[in-house]
Amino acid sequence: MIQTKISTYKEAVQLINEVGILPLSPLIPHHPSLYEITFGEQWLTGTETDPWLWRTRLPSDGAAAYGKFIKKKPILISRELFPWVKVILGSNRSIEVRYQQGLISNDALVLYRHIREEEGIETRSLRLKARMHGKEMKKTFERSLLDLQETMDIVISGAKESRIILDVNSAWKSTSFESTDHWMENVGILQTDIHVELAKKELKNCLTGKCSVEALGFLNKLFQLDS
Secondary structure (H helix, E strand, O other): OOOOOEOOHHHHHHHHHHHOEEEOOOOOOOOOOHHHHEOHHHOOOOOOOOHHHHHHHHHHHOOEEEEEEEOOEEEEEEOOOHHHHHHHHOOOOOHHHHHHOOOOOHHHHHHHHHHHHOOOEEHHHHHHHOOOOOHHHHHHHHHHHHHHHHOOOEEEEEEEEOOOOOOOOOOOEEEEEEEHHHHHHHHOOOOOOOOHHHHHHHHHHHHHOOOOHHHHHHHHHHHOOOO
16 A cells, blocks of 8 residues: 655645555555545645645546545546446436436436526525525435445536525635536547446456455455456
């Protein structure tokens, strides 16, 4: 497992390219997380060395995909590996077809359509457009966003200042969302239409050179790479 701490954004990009998959917090055994590999005093400083800001700068720059793709945890995935992960965790059926098959909730479908209408929409504007801004809808909104990330339909693409100012103390940046296909096209990551079994083989080959034995075992099981 990598032990050397990093302190710059450039080093974070290099690390993601090196390890392929980088959780924000500890998740994968004998494998780094962004929190563990950085200095605690850098976090939440609001400066260019703040890893909390890197998490949205990385997808905005196209350096890595970001979202709660795995076990409901925020994960950064390198440009190299992301197309394989998308094939494995995603679907080649449209979201409308999956909705008709009962695989996608109506709330998730509503959010997805609003994101497609306004790629890069930030959280507060999305909640308002989807009429999920009431307190009683908060859990529904968060669950639906999580579902769309786990099925690789959307990614967190950056952070923007909200256009919806609810009170004088509320003008901070919030995460923004794009459909995965739009984000990939925008940052120059090519789509692949290979069969899922070939995607698993490609991903395993890539991870074998990037991960510890323990981490590879965890990821093999997670992505069912040996199935």
